[in-house]
Amino acid sequence: MFDALTPEEWEAVHLSLRVATAATVGSMPVAIFVAWLLARTRFPGRALLDGFVHLPLVVPPVVTGYLLLLSFGRNGPVGAFLENTFGIVLAFRWTGAALAAAIMGFPLMVRAIRLSIDAIDPGLEAAASTLGANRVFVFLTVTLPLMLPGILAGAVLAFARGLGEFGATITFVGNIPGVTQTIPTAIYSYTQVPGGEAAALRLTAISVVIAFAALLASEALSRRIGRRVLGK
Amino acid sequence: MTIRVDVIRQAGAFTLAAQFASEGRVTAFFGRSGAGKTTLVNLVAGLLHPDRGRITVDDETLVDTGRGIDLPAHRRRIGYVFQDSRLFPHLSVRSNLLYGRRMTPRVERWGSLEATADLLGIAHLLSRRPGALSGGERQRVALGRALLASPRLLLLDEPLAALDEARKADLLPYIERLRDEMRLPMVYVSHSIEEVARIADTMVVLADGRAVASGPVAEILARSDLRPFTGQAEASAVIVARIVAGGEPGVALVDHPAGRLSVPGLDLPAGRAVRLRIRARDVALAVGEPGLISIRNRLAATVTGLAAADPPMVEVRLDAGGDVVMASVTEGAVQALGLRPGLPVTALIKSAAFDRMSLGPLETDNPQASRLDT
Numbered sequence: 001m002f003d004a005l006t007p008e009e010w011e012a013v014h015l016s017l018r019v020a021t022a023a024t025v026g027s028m029p030v031a032i033f034v035a036w037l038l039a040r041t042r043f044p045g046r047a048l049l050d051g052f053v054h055l056p057l058v059v060p061p062v063v064t065g066y067l068l069l070l071s072f073g074r075n076g077p078v079g080a081f082l083e084n085t086f087g088i089v090l091a092f093r094w095t096g097a098a099l100a101a102a103i104m105g106f107p108l109m110v111r112a113i114r115l116s117i118d119a120i121d122p123g124l125e126a127a128a129s130t131l132g133a134n135r136v137f138v139f140l141t142v143t144l145p146l147m148l149p150g151i152l153a154g155a156v157l158a159f160a161r162g163l164g165e166f167g168a169t170i171t172f173v174g175n176i177p178g179v180t181q182t183i184p185t186a187i188y189s190y191t192q193v194p195g196g197e198a199a200a201l202r203l204t205a206i207s208v209v210i211a212f213a214a215l216l217a218s219e220a221l222s223r224r225i226g227r228r229v230l231g232k
Numbered sequence: 233m234t235i236r237v238d239v240i241r242q243a244g245a246f247t248l249a250a251q252f253a254s255e256g257r258v259t260a261f262f263g264r265s266g267a268g269k270t271t272l273v274n275l276v277a278g279l280l281h282p283d284r285g286r287i288t289v290d291d292e293t294l295v296d297t298g299r300g301i302d303l304p305a306h307r308r309r310i311g312y313v314f315q316d317s318r319l320f321p322h323l324s325v326r327s328n329l330l331y332g333r334r335m336t337p338r339v340e341r342w343g344s345l346e347a348t349a350d351l352l353g354i355a356h357l358l359s360r361r362p363g364a365l366s367g368g369e370r371q372r373v374a375l376g377r378a379l380l381a382s383p384r385l386l387l388l389d390e391p392l393a394a395l396d397e398a399r400k401a402d403l404l405p406y407i408e409r410l411r412d413e414m415r416l417p418m419v420y421v422s423h424s425i426e427e428v429a430r431i432a433d434t435m436v437v438l439a440d441g442r443a444v445a446s447g448p449v450a451e452i453l454a455r456s457d458l459r460p461f462t463g464q465a466e467a468s469a470v471i472v473a474r475i476v477a478g479g480e481p482g483v484a485l486v487d488h489p490a491g492r493l494s495v496p497g498l499d500l501p502a503g504r505a506v507r508l509r510i511r512a513r514d515v516a517l518a519v520g521e522p523g524l525i526s527i528r529n530r531l532a533a534t535v536t537g538l539a540a541a542d543p544p545m546v547e548v549r550l551d552a553g554g555d556v557v558m559a560s561v562t563e564g565a566v567q568a569l570g571l572r573p574g575l576p577v578t579a580l581i582k583s584a585a586f587d588r589m590s591l592g593p594l595e596t597d598n599p600q601a602s603r604l605d606t
Contacts, residue, residue: 123318126279129305130312131332131381138306141331145322 005206009199011178012186013206015094019169019182020162023101024109024155031106031154032147035113036139056168057107065171068100072172096173097180101165105158112157116150117143148225156218160211183207233385233417235259237443239275239285239295248272248441256434258411260449261421263438263461269421272438273387276419277312278305289385306335311383315390317370319362325373326358332381341382343414348376351413352406368399372406379410386410389421400427407431408592425466429453429509430592437461454556456539456547464542467512469557477502483583489553490531490579495586500593507592512547514585515559518578519569529581533557535573538566550579 005013037043038050056064072079073091082088090096120143128138166184173180175189187203190196238251248268261269274280276287278294286296289310295302311332319328329345349355352372362370371391378386388407392400404427410416411431420431428435429449436446439461445452450470452458459467473486473493484498486506498506516527533550541547546566548559557579561571571577 121318123314123316124320126305127312127314127318128320128331130277130279130308130310131377132306132309132335133331134304134306137335142320 005202006199008177009186009203012181012183012203013210015097015178015180016163016182016184017210019094019097019101019165020159022095022098023105023162024159026098027102027106027109027158028151028155031109031113031158032144032151035110035117035150036143038110039114039117053110054107056104061104061165061167062171064103065100065168068096068103068168068172072096072099090173092173092176092180094173094180097165097169097182098162100168100172101162102158104165104168105161108157108161109154112154113147113150116147116153119150120146149222152218152222152225156214159214163207163210233257233259234288234290235276235385235419236286236288237272237276239272239282239287241271241275241280241282241285243271246271246441248275250436250438250441250443252436252443252446254434254436254446256432256448257415258418258420258432258434260428260432260435261419261438262423262425262428262435264423267423267438268441269423269438270389271441273312273389273419273421276385277310277387278303278308279312309336309340309381309383309385311378311381311386313371313374313378313386313388313391315393317362317367317374317394319365319370319373319377321362323362324358325354325360325362325365328362328373329358329376329380331377336382343379343382345380348379351409352376366399367395368403371395371403375406375410379414379416384417386416386418387421388418390423391420392422392424392427404430404592412593425453425462425468426509429468429470430507450556454549454558456541456549459541465513467541467547467558467560469510469512469555471508471510471552471555471557472505473508475500475502475504475506488531488555490533490555490557491529491553493529493531493581494583495591496583497586498591504593508586509591510557510581511585512558512560514581515557516580517548517559517561517565517569517571518580519571519575520578522578522580525580527580527582529583531557531579531581533577533579535571535575535577537573538571550577552579 034053038046069091070076074080074083074089079091090099124142125138128142133141164184169182170185175181175185183203187200190200234253234255236253239248241248248271250268250272261272263269271280275282281302282295282297284297286298287294293301294308320331333341349358352375354369354372354376357365357369357373365373392403395403411418422428432449434447435449435452437444437452437458444461445458453462453468453470471488473488476485476487479485479494483494483496484500486493486495500506531552533552535548536551537549539547539549541560544563545560546563548561548571550557550559559579
């Protein structure tokens with residue numbers, strides 16, 4: 001099973017990493033903002049936003065994928081707008097897979113970040129304001145650095161979710177080798193054809209290795225950040 | 233500095249409705265826990281907002297709900313030292329100290345990192361992280377951080393509360409140096425009479441969200457009608473005396489218009505004015521020459537009044553060289569000595585009554601101190 005991968009398998013590995021990375025990086029600023037809104041502000045419709053964010057966690061992934069296809073497909077309202085205005089097409093492209101992965105990982109990232117915000121003593125932010133820092137500066141110099149462990153944990157969860165995303169991806173962007181075929185959809189394809197077991201097994205091993213490496217890297221990083229944040 | 237407060241703020245079942253004006257370099261907000269001290273100081277800092285009312289410091293309006301003024305906390309330039317330090321855990325001591333400085337306009341900055349660190353004895357801690365500091369060190373860094381933002385008023389909310397007795401006595405001199413050397417106006421929040429008597433010149437007494445009295449510390453502490461708030465056991469006089477040469481090692485001699493006192497544990501040069509707190513329960517009275525006794529601290533005084541305290545104790549008010557001093561004696565002693573207003577007596581105070589917390593230096597230009605010079 002340590003034989004070199006076929007170009008097609010490499011393509012799937014490469015695409016999976018690209019999709020998961022893009023999904024994690026792209027959704028991070030939004031997740032930080034939404035987590036901060038939910039943790040630190042009170043506004044009408046907050047419960048609704050909270051529920052909406054968590055929807056991908058409870059709805060079957062296929063449903064999410066189909067809803068994405070309906071709205072972001074070339075004939076969907078958002079998809080048509082994006083294509084006509086910016087020339088961006090998501091459906092059946094790797095970018096669409098990244099969008100699907102981002103949405104599936106979003107609740108996980110928001111939850112992790114929100115927990116870390118809840119753990120921050122608002123007294124520290126009050127202290128910063130008495131020292132002359134306005135709200136934006138307080139956020140950038142106190143809140144955000146103290147949120148880092150949560151952001152990191154959320155990013156790892158979202159990245160792992162992005163690597164493993166199957167249902168929404170296959171529904172929204174299909175399973176086109178070299179274009180939208182990620183590791184999970186490739187494994188699925190290989191298990192559907194005679195003689196594909198070896199390839200499926202290789203990809204499975206790679207999948208485990210990547211996930212494990214990400215976990216170890218995040219552990220090491222979070223230890224370092226944790227030391228900083230705890231002030232030791 | 234004049235602080236004028238007239239505010240109402242309701243939160244849950246607690247209503248703060250305080251009205252007072254306080255003149256003085258160091259104003260104490262005094263009261264039991266739950267009296268509204270922290271709420272009040274947060275209103276001054278701008279961390280809380282009144283439902284109605286107005287707060288002014290000197291001529292500047294910080295908040296006035298009637299005129300729609302509410303200066304945000306970050307633009308008030310009021311330093312705040314919290315009970316729990318609130319150092320930024322992710323920053324080094326140095327970065328903590330410099331945090332507010334970066335946000336202060338260059339022309340309004342005073343002091344420097346080096347001078348402040350030296351003043352507070354934290355120069356050797358600059359590269360450490362807050363998590364590696366002791367409680368007393370944390371509070372000194374918090375003091376320095378507030379100072380380096382160049383505030384025009386410093387709020388200290390029970391800065392000693394989290395420290396043990398020894399650390400309290402260690403930190404107090406630093407606060408006194410800010411008062412005396414940097415001449416920084418301060419609001420000192422405390423539930424401890426001994427801290428108030430040592431640090432503040434003016435005090436506001438808070439109880440159940442109301443300001444029940446405000447005025448000079450010595451006057452407030454001498455008022456027997458405020459005992460329910462200030463505490464009978466803590467009934468005390470605050471007098472100012474001046475150190476004279478000739479004390480034995482470890483014991484300073486201080487001169488007061490009513491007599492000379494020897495005070496242990498004061499290490500200050502001759503000529504320096506000091507503030508002494510004398511608790512009523514530490515004062516004994518003698519009529520005529522007391523003869524051979526070990527108590528050498530004697531103040532010539534005249535009885536000015538008798539007030540019933542917790543029976544069988546009576547609080548005897550004395551005029552000692554123009555200052556009010558109080559003595560707590562039994563009813564039996566009042567009859568035996570024939571104590572009555574106008575009677576000359578000798579007030580006897582054991583040197584041991586002056587512990588580390590009850591005495592401290594006094595800034596020299598204080599009106600109380602300058603009175604000694606005449």
